[in-house]
Amino acid sequence: MGSLFRSAEMTLCQLFLQSEAAYACVSELGELGLVQFRDLNPDVNAFQRKFVNEVRRCDEMERKLRYLEKEIKRDEIPMLDTGENPEAPQPREMIDLEATFEKLENELREVNQNAEALKRNYLELTELKQILRKTQVFFDEADRSASAPQMADPSREEEQVTLLGEEGLRAGGQALKLGFVAGVILRERIPAFERMLWRACRGNVFLRQAEIETPLEDPSSGDQVYKSVFIIFFQGDQLKTRVKKICEGFRATLYPCPEAPADRREMAMGVMTRIEDLNTVLGQTQDHRHRVLVAAAKNIKNWFVKVRKIKAIYHTLNLFNLDVTQKCLIAECWVPVLDLENIQLALRRGTERSGSSVPPILNRMDTPEDPPTYNHTNKFTSAFQALIDAYGMASYREMNPTPYTIITFPFLFAVMFGDLGHGFVMALFGAWMVFKEKPLAAKKSDNEIWNIFFGGRYIILLMGCFSMYTGLIYNDVFAKSLNIFGSSWRNNINESSKIVGTEFFLDPKTTESYLGTPYPIGMDPVWQLAKNKIIFQNSFKMKISIILGILHMLFGVLMSLFNHMYFKDKLSIITEFIPQVIFLVFLFLYMVILMFIKWFMYFANVVDTDEDFQLGTRCAPSILITFINMMLNQKTVYEPRCGTANMYAGQLGFQKFLFVCAIICVPWMLFAKPLMIMRGRKNAQMYAVSHQQMESATENGDAEQPMRNSNAQPPAAQAPAHGGHHEEEMSEIFIHQGIHTIEYVLGSVSHTASYLRLWALSLAHAQLSEVLWNMVLSKGLTVESWVGGIALYVIFAFWASLTVSILVLMEGLSAFLHTLRLHWVEFQSKFYKGAGYGFQPFSFEIILDAAAMAKEEV
Numbered sequence: 001m002g003s004l005f006r007s008a009e010m011t012l013c014q015l016f017l018q019s020e021a022a023y024a025c026v027s028e029l030g031e032l033g034l035v036q037f038r039d040l041n042p043d044v045n046a047f048q049r050k051f052v053n054e055v056r057r058c059d060e061m062e063r064k065l066r067y068l069e070k071e072i073k074r075d076e077i078p079m080l081d082t083g084e085n086p087e088a089p090q091p092r093e094m095i096d097l098e099a100t101f102e103k104l105e106n107e108l109r110e111v112n113q114n115a116e117a118l119k120r121n122y123l124e125l126t127e128l129k130q131i132l133r134k135t136q137v138f139f140d141e142a143d144r145s146a147s148a149p150q151m152a153d154p155s156r157e158e159e160q161v162t163l164l165g166e167e168g169l170r171a172g173g174q175a176l177k178l179g180f181v182a183g184v185i186l187r188e189r190i191p192a193f194e195r196m197l198w199r200a201c202r203g204n205v206f207l208r209q210a211e212i213e214t215p216l217e218d219p220s221s222g223d224q225v226y227k228s229v230f231i232i233f234f235q236g237d238q239l240k241t242r243v244k245k246i247c248e249g250f251r252a253t254l255y256p257c258p259e260a261p262a263d264r265r266e267m268a269m270g271v272m273t274r275i276e277d278l279n280t281v282l283g284q285t286q287d288h289r290h291r292v293l294v295a296a297a298k299n300i301k302n303w304f305v306k307v308r309k310i311k312a313i314y315h316t317l318n319l320f321n322l323d324v325t326q327k328c329l330i331a332e333c334w335v336p337v338l339d340l341e342n343i344q345l346a347l348r349r350g351t352e353r354s355g356s357s358v359p360p361i362l363n364r365m366d367t368p369e370d371p372p373t374y375n376h377t378n379k380f381t382s383a384f385q386a387l388i389d390a391y392g393m394a395s396y397r398e399m400n401p402t403p404y405t406i407i408t409f410p411f412l413f414a415v416m417f418g419d420l421g422h423g424f425v426m427a428l429f430g431a432w433m434v435f436k437e438k439p440l441a442a443k444k445s446d447n448e449i450w451n452i453f454f455g456g457r458y459i460i461l462l463m464g465c466f467s468m469y470t471g472l473i474y475n476d477v478f479a480k481s482l483n484i485f486g487s488s489w490r491n492n493i494n495e496s497s498k499i500v501g502t503e504f505f506l507d508p509k510t511t512e513s514y515l516g517t518p519y520p521i522g523m524d525p526v527w528q529l530a531k532n533k534i535i536f537q538n539s540f541k542m543k544i545s546i547i548l549g550i551l552h553m554l555f556g557v558l559m560s561l562f563n564h565m566y567f568k569d570k571l572s573i574i575t576e577f578i579p580q581v582i583f584l585v586f587l588f589l590y591m592v593i594l595m596f597i598k599w600f601m602y603f604a605n606v607v608d609t610d611e612d613f614q615l616g617t618r619c620a621p622s623i624l625i626t627f628i629n630m631m632l633n634q635k636t637v638y639e640p641r642c643g644t645a646n647m648y649a650g651q652l653g654f655q656k657f658l659f660v661c662a663i664i665c666v667p668w669m670l671f672a673k674p675l676m677i678m679r680g681r682k683n684a685q686m687y688a689v690s691h692q693q694m695e696s697a698t699e700n701g702d703a704e705q706p707m708r709n710s711n712a713q714p715p716a717a718q719a720p721a722h723g724g725h726h727e728e729e730m731s732e733i734f735i736h737q738g739i740h741t742i743e744y745v746l747g748s749v750s751h752t753a754s755y756l757r758l759w760a761l762s763l764a765h766a767q768l769s770e771v772l773w774n775m776v777l778s779k780g781l782t783v784e785s786w787v788g789g790i791a792l793y794v795i796f797a798f799w800a801s802l803t804v805s806i807l808v809l810m811e812g813l814s815a816f817l818h819t820l821r822l823h824w825v826e827f828q829s830k831f832y833k834g835a836g837y838g839f840q841p842f843s844f845e846i847i848l849d850a851a852a853m854a855k856e857e858v
Contacts, residue, residue: 004381004403006566007394008336010371010839015331016361018351022320022329025350025360026313026842027088032346033843036334036372040321049318057094058311064101065303071108072297074222075290079297083442086302088309088844090353097306104296111289118285119219122278125271126216127184127227128255132268134210134229135182135257178206179240182231185252187211190228193250197232200242206233231257305848312847332365334372334839371396374839379437383456384409391824392834397566399559401828408552410462412822415548416761416815417463419769420471421478425808427464433457444852463816473522474537474762478803479770481525488515489526506530534763541759543595543623549755549826550588553748556830557581563831575673579665580744580830586658588752591627597647598623621647630655669741674733681730743829751826757818765811772802 017025029035041049072079089097185193190209197205208231215224230252232243247254258264320329335343340362347360373394377385385402387409394400417423433440434457445451453460475481489506490513506527508514518524523540527533557580564572602620626647633656646652728736780788780795828834 004376004400006400007373007375007397007836008338009397010334010374011337011340012365012367012369012371013333013335013340014363014365015333015347016363017320017329017331017347018354018356018358018360019327019329021351021354021356021358021360022317023091023313024354025347026316027309028346028350028353029343030088030309030312030316030842030844030847032342033841033845034336034339034343036839036841037316037319038332038334039319040330040332041319046318050322051314051317054091054094054314055311055318057098058307058314061094061098061101061307062304062311064105065300065307068101068104068108068293068296069300069304071112072293072300075293077290077293077297079300081301084302085844086305088313089306094310097303101303104292108289108292111285111292115282115285115289116219118278118282119217122275122282123216123219124253124255125275125278127212127229127253129268129271129275130212131182131184131229131231131255131257132264132271135231136261136264137210138208138231139261178233178235180231180233180257181240181243181247181254182229182257183247183252183254184212184227184229185247185250187226187228189250189252190230193230193246193252196246196250197243200246201234201239204234204239205243207231208233304851308848308851309844312842312844316842336374370836372839373398373836375400375402377402380458381406383459386455387459387820387823388828389838391828392832393836393838395833395836398833398836399563399566399831401559401823401832404555405823406462408827409819409823410459410466412548412552412758413463413815413819414466414470415545415758416818417467417765417812418470418474418762419476419478419765419807420468420482422765422769422803422808422811423464423467423469423471425464425804426812427461427468430457430459430461430464434461463812474766475519475523475525475528476766476769479528479766479773481523481528483525485520487524487526488517488519489513489524490515504530505532506536534767537766538759538763541762542756545755545758546752547592547595548758549752549822550584550592552755552822552827553751553830554581554584554589556827557584560831571673571676575676576669576740579668579672583662583665583669583745584748586662587631588748590655590658591623594623594626594647601647630659633659666741666745669744670738674730674737677733678730747829751829754826755822757822761811761815761818765807765815768811769803769807772799772807776802 046052069079194207194209197207209228210230211228212226215226217223218225234240234243244254258267317329320331322328323330344362347362351359373396375385375394381402384406385400388394388400388402388405414423417426433454437457440454445454471477472482506513523537527536530536557577560580561573561577564570564577598620777795777799780792780799782788783791
C-alpha cells in the first residue's frame with residue numbers, strides 16, 4: 001500500500017543478456033510483469049529486425065490454431081479450459097509445436113476434403129433417387145392417359161398439339177418421339193426458370209416439376225437448401241441444345257434418366273445400394289474427424305497460450321540491440337526500484353533454465369526523462385484507480401487521490417442518493433457480484449455494460465452501504481420513515497400544528513407539541529408527514545453540502561502541500577499553498593464556522609411574546625446575507641425586532657480583517673512567484689558573470705582572488721527545485737501564473753456553489769421516490785377485499801420495476817456522474833496535474849487478456 005499514496009519510484013536500467021539466455025530471461029520477466037522495455041531500434045523496419053522469422057513462424061502457428069478452433073466450434077465441441085498458465089516453451093520446442101499443428105491441419109483438411117467429396121457424391125445420388133422417383137410418377141400418368149383416352153386431360157392434349165402438331169397426333173405419336181431431360185434446381189429459381197424456358201423456346205417445350213420435401217445439405221457451405229425435380233419434354237436437337245444451355249445458366253443439375261421403366265427400376269436399386277454404402281463411409285469419416293477435433297480441443301487453449309507467449313518474447317527481443325560481437329543483447333527498461341531484487345531473481349532463473357554460464361547484468365542509469373507512473377493495485381483498489389486514471393495519468397511521484405477517493409467517492413454519492421431502501425438494493429447487487437466473483441469472472445461475458453458493472457463491483461457495494469447510512473440519517477426508506485427511537489413530537493398535534501387533512505405544519509417554537517429533545521440519530525420520523533418538510537430539509541441539506549464541499553476542497557489544497565514538500569518546491573509553498581489556504585479559510589471556512597455558531601447559539605423554542613422582547617430571543621441571522629455583506633464590506637442591517645444580527649462581539653471588525661487578508665492573497669498568488677523566479681535568474685546570471693571573471697583572473701595569474709571566493713555557491717535557492725520553470729520565458733510564467741490565480745479565485749466561488757448539487761440531487765431523489773409511492777404503490781393499498789390482494793400484487797410489481805429502473809439505475813447513474821465531476825474538477829484541480837504516462841510492463845497476463853478481449857469482440 002506504500003505506493004498507493006504516491007506512484008512507485010521508477011528507475012531506468014540497462015540490461016545485458018547473453019544471446020543463449022535472452023529468450024529464457026525475457027520469458028521470466030514476462031511472467032513477472034514488472035519491466036517496461038524501450039525500443040532501441042526505432043528507425044529499423046519491422047521486417048528488418050533480427051527475430052522477424054521467428055515472429056512469422058508464430059503467426060503461422062497462430063493461423064493454424066485459429067483454423068482448428070473454427071472447426072471445433074463448428075462441431076460444437078467443448079474446449080477444455082483448466083485455467084492453467086503454461087510457461088513459454090523453449091525455442092527448440094517450437095519445432096515440435098509446428099510439426100504437431102502441421103500434422104493436425106493437414107489431417108483435418110484431408111478429412112474435410114474427403115468428407116466434402118463424399119457429401120457431394122451423396123447429394124448427387126440423393127438427387128438422382130428423387131428424379132427417378134418423381135419422373136416415374138410423370139411417366140405413370142402419361143401411360144394412364146394413353147390407355148384411357150376418354151379420361152385424358154384436355155390441357156394435356158393442347159400441349160401435345162403444340163409439341164407434335166396435328167399431323168404427329170394423327171400418326172399416333174409413334175413416328176415422332178419426344179426427347180426429355182431431367183434434373184434438379186433450387187426451389188426459388190423455378191418461376192424464373194419456367195419463364196425463361198417459355199420465352200427462349202417459344203412455348204415448344206413441356207415442363208413438369210415436383211418439390212423435394214426434405215431439405216438437402218450443400219456440401220460446400222453446409223447449409224440446408226430446398227430443391228425441386230423437373231423434367232422437360234422437347235422435340236428436336238435444336239431445342240435440346242437450347243434447353244441444356246438454359247439449365248446451365250440457372251445452375252440446374254441434369255441427371256441421366258432411362259426411358260424404359262425396367263431400366264429406371266434397376267438404376268433406382270443401384271442408387272439405393274450406393275447410398276447405403278456412402279452412408280457407412282460418411283459415418284466413419286465423421287467419426288474420425290470428430291476424434292481428431294476432440295483430441296485437439298483438450299489442448300488448444302494451452303497451445304494458444306504457448307504460441308502467444310513465444311510471439312510476445314520475440315517481439316520484445318526485437319526491441320533489443322546487438323553488441324559488436326553479436327553475442328550479447330542490450331536492452332533498456334523502466335523498472336520499479338522496490339522490485340529490483342525480484343527482477344534480479346527472475347533473470348537468474350532464466351539464466352539457469354537456458355544453461356548459460358554468463359550471468360545477466362542489470363545496471364541503473366541516470367536520465368533526464370520523466371519515468372512512467374506505476375501504482376500498485378489489487379482487485380479492490382483497481383476500480384477506484386481506474387476512475388482517477390480516466391481523468392489523466394498522474395505525474396511521476398505525484399500524490400495519488402485513489403486512497404482518499406475510496407472513502408469520499410461513495411460518501412458524496414450517498415449524500416445525493418440517501419435512501420435506506422434503494423441503498424440496500426444497490427448494496428445487495430454489489431455484494432452478490434463480490435461473493436460470486438470467481439464464477440462470474442470465469443464466464444468472460446462480451447456484454448460491455450455488464451463488464452462495467454462487474455469491474456466496479458466494490459464501488460457499487462460501498463456506494464450502497466454508504467447510501468444506507470445517509471438514508472438512516474435522512475430517515476428515508478422508499479419515501480417513508482422508521483420510528484426506531486420514538487418521535488420527539490407529541491401525539492396531540494392539533495391547532496398549534498395547523499393540521500390540513502393528513503398533513504400538518506411542525507413548528508418547534510410550540511412547546512405543546514415539541515418535547516425539546518432531538519431524535520437520537522438522524523431526522524425525526526414525523527417530518528415525513530409534515531407539510532413544511534421540504535423547507536426544513538432544504539435548509540439542513542444545503543448547509544451540509546456547503547460544509548462537505550469546503551472541507552473537501554481544503555483537503556485538496558492540503559494535498560498540494562505534500563506534493564510541494566516531496567519535490568522540495570519551497571517557492572510554490574510560499575507563493576501558492578499559503579495564500580491559497582488563507583484565501584479559502586478566511587472566507588469560505590469562516591462561513592462554515594458561522595453555520596456551526598448559528599446552530600449552537602440560536603434555538604426555536606424560546607419564550608417570545610408580543611408585549612415584551614426578552615433577552616435571548618434574538619432572530620437567527622442569515623448566513624448568506626452575512627457573507628455577502630462581508631464581501632461587500634457593508635455593515636449588517638439592524639433589525640429592531642431581533643436586535644443586532646451579529647453573532648458575537650467584534651464580528652464586523654474581525655470579518656473586515658479576514659476580508660482584507662483574503663484580498664491580499666490575490667496579488668500574492670499573482671506576482672510573488674514570477675518575481676521571485678525573475679530575481680533568481682538575475683542572481684544566477686550575475687554569478688555566471690562573476691565566475692567567468694574569476695576564471696579570466698586565474699588565467700592572468702591572479703590566484704588570490706579566486707581562492708577567497710572559492711566557497712561561493714550559485715544562488716539556486718531562489719529558483720524552484722521542481723516545476724520546470726527554468727526553461728520558460730518570463731512572459732509565459734506571468735501568463736501561466738495569472739491563469740492559475742484567476743482559476744483558483746473564481747473556482748473557489750464556483751466550486752463551492754457546485755457542491756450544492758449534493759443538496760439538489762438529494763432533494764430530487766427524495767421527491768421522485770415520494771411521487772412513485774403516492775401515485776403508484778399507495779393506490780394498491782387503498783383497494784379493499786380480496787381484489788386488493790390481486791391489485792397490490794400487480795401494482796407492487798409495477799412499482800418495483802420503476803423503482804429499480806428509475807430510482808436505482810437512472811438516479812444512481814446521475815449521482816455517480818455528479819460525484820465523478822466533484823472529484824475530477826472540484827477536488828483534484830487543487831493539487832492533481834495528471835500530466836504523466838502510464839507504466840506498461842511486458843506482462844504475459846496483460847497480453848493474454850488483451851488477446852481474449854479481441855477475440856470476444858470479433
